[in-house]
Amino acid sequence: MAVLKRLFDILVAAELLLVFSLPMLLVALAVRFSMGGPVVFRQVRPGRNRRPFTLYKFRTMTDARGPDGELLPDGERLTWLGRFLRKTSLDELPQLWNVLKGEMSLVGPRPLLMRYLPYYTRRESLRFTVPPGITGWSQVHGRNLLAWQQRLELEAWYVEHWSLLLDLKILWLTLIAVFTHRGVVVDPRSTGGKDLDEERMAQPEFLRHARATRV
Numbered sequence: 001m002a003v004l005k006r007l008f009d010i011l012v013a014a015e016l017l018l019v020f021s022l023p024m025l026l027v028a029l030a031v032r033f034s035m036g037g038p039v040v041f042r043q044v045r046p047g048r049n050r051r052p053f054t055l056y057k058f059r060t061m062t063d064a065r066g067p068d069g070e071l072l073p074d075g076e077r078l079t080w081l082g083r084f085l086r087k088t089s090l091d092e093l094p095q096l097w098n099v100l101k102g103e104m105s106l107v108g109p110r111p112l113l114m115r116y117l118p119y120y121t122r123r124e125s126l127r128f129t130v131p132p133g134i135t136g137w138s139q140v141h142g143r144n145l146l147a148w149q150q151r152l153e154l155e156a157w158y159v160e161h162w163s164l165l166l167d168l169k170i171l172w173l174t175l176i177a178v179f180t181h182r183g184v185v186v187d188p189r190s191t192g193g194k195d196l197d198e199e200r201m202a203q204p205e206f207l208r209h210a211r212a213t214r215v
Contacts, residue, residue, distance in 0.1 A: 045111035056094035108133025140173035
């Protein structure tokens with residue numbers, strides 16, 4: 001089944017790159033002229049078996065800094081174009097290259113930040129037994145509107161119940177979500193939510209539990 005999933009990923013990602021080649025070129029030019037270079041944002045994320053890889057996205061923020069030399073908050077660095085790209089999910093298109101390279105799948109748990117690695121429970125760490133995805137079970141159930149615990153539980157459920165039919169269902173629901181902008185939060189910080197590490201560092205009971213159960 002894993003071979004079929006990989007074959008499906010290659011065929012669909014290659015076709016989507018052909019279909020979206022012109023839109024991707026136009027987005028790249030728009031980013032270049034509105035924000036300068038680089039056009040593509042690169043960040044190291046943990047993949048299958050926690051192996052680091054470089055994730056690609058179209059750039060949505062400037063590098064504006066305050067008087068102290070520190071980067072301004074994300075919401076202040078987001079450009080009008082960046083907001084549009086995030087709202088339409090067009091910023092995620094470069095990840096089709098990650099899929100072709102075998103670093104990601106079309107469907108799977110979203111690859112989160114490297115600094116979150118110490119904060120997963122044993123069950124939540126199931127996410128690292130499969131390739132991360134461009135979209136996933138949590139993405140079609142509320143995306144950034146979900147609390148961290150809900151998101152991570154949905155992704156663990158996906159790993160336990162994975163099938164090609166489930167992947168097809170998620171891809172269909174993703175199309176609906178993209179066109180309706182359901183669950184999209186352009187600036188997650190605007191909702192007052194915390195990053196996963198911040199949230200769990202503030203929960204001593206979780207840290208005790210994690211130390212006892214983490215793989």
